Amino acid sequence: MSTPARQAREAFGVRLRDIRNDAGLTGRTLAALAGWHFTKISKLEHGVLKASEEDVRTWCRLCDMEDQLPDLLATVRSIDTMFVEWRRQLRSGTKKRQKESVRFEAETTLFRAFEACAVPGLLQTAPYAEQMLRYFTGFHGTPDDIEAGVQARMDRQQILYRGDRRFHMVFCESVLTLGVVGKDVLAGQLDRLLVMSTLPRMRMGIIPTRARHGYLPLHGFWILDTREVLIETISAEIKLTQPGEINLYTKAFDQLAQSAVYGREARGLITQAVTVLNNEPD
Structure with a gap:
């Protein structure tokens, strides 16, 4: 069963993918520019891997989308606490x-x-x-x-x-x-x-x-x-x-x-x- 945090990571991954696509970069190209293993792009975009703040900064810089950085960083910082289930709270x-x-x-x-x-x-x-x-x-x-x-x-x-x-x-x-x-x-x-x-x-x-x-x-x-x-x-x-x-x-x-x-x-x-x-x- 998908947890709220996982759902938030998946939604964030879609935003990262859209930014990459708007920049006209393939996943392998972005990974090469960032010095990452090529599978990291897919893991981030599908919410399998939680993006770090440094990952986001690198992503925005290489895609020339640094104007979106403040909003993306705020999202990363709140993913784990964005959804707090009442049963747990x-x-x-x-x-x-x-x-x-x-x-x-x-x-x-x-x-x-x-x-x-x-x-x-x-x-x-x-x-x-x-x-x-x-x-x-x-x-x-x-x-x-x-x-x-x-x-x-x-x-x-x-x-x-x-x-x-x-x-x-x-x-x-x-x-x-x-x-x-x-x-x-x-x-x-x-x-x-x-x-x-x-x-x-x-x-x-x-x-x-x-x-x-x-x-x-x-x-x-x-x-x-x-x-x-x-x-x-x-x-x-x-x-x-x-x-x-x-x-x-x-x-x-x-x-x-x-x-x-x-x-x-x-x-x-x-x-x-x-x-x-x-x-x-x-």
Whole structure:
């Protein structure tokens, strides 16, 4: 079975092959110029062998593609950590994962987040966070330390009130009504969103369901300054550090953010959701 790291190496190998082909070099010619055994080219291009940073520098220099070097080097450095399967990441419980978030969030000054179907973690109430973590532990069969994990997530939220960090969080209107949590939990979460929307360093945008979307809300993602993008999938957490990838997600975020409403209009959508929820039968 192919591992996520192997898949990442294979994808990287395709990029190397494209660069070689664009340069008009055969594998044997490139190997001769680099002083490598001719089989090394094939192994690198098929992901059998992990490229070193020196390999990449040599490849780009000989193919006259040094403008692509920064992006390629960032990819090489992240291949082993780009895909971290939830089963492996949560094998010791949810608390450790939340503590790791504290570490990399402490290094961030600008948080940009988009969520399509859930409230961003830094804005969640404890009951809402508990339900989210239960989805993960139950689905993946990982250790149940939900209480500790929730407390760690609540501790993370202190960054909303300390320092000079800035937060721009955008989510779809459907987040306000999706039945991923119980009615009482959702009611408390909506109240919290009303409060969070008034924080001085928080810019909260909500994309109305029928708004003209600037880009497709395919999945949620977080952009930490300009150094990293975090994506949560069903099977793994993906960390992207390549400048080209970060630029693409920044473009997607900007277009989604332009579709959102803010301030009084955003709070109006939350209040409307509260009214609908209160009118639902118990």
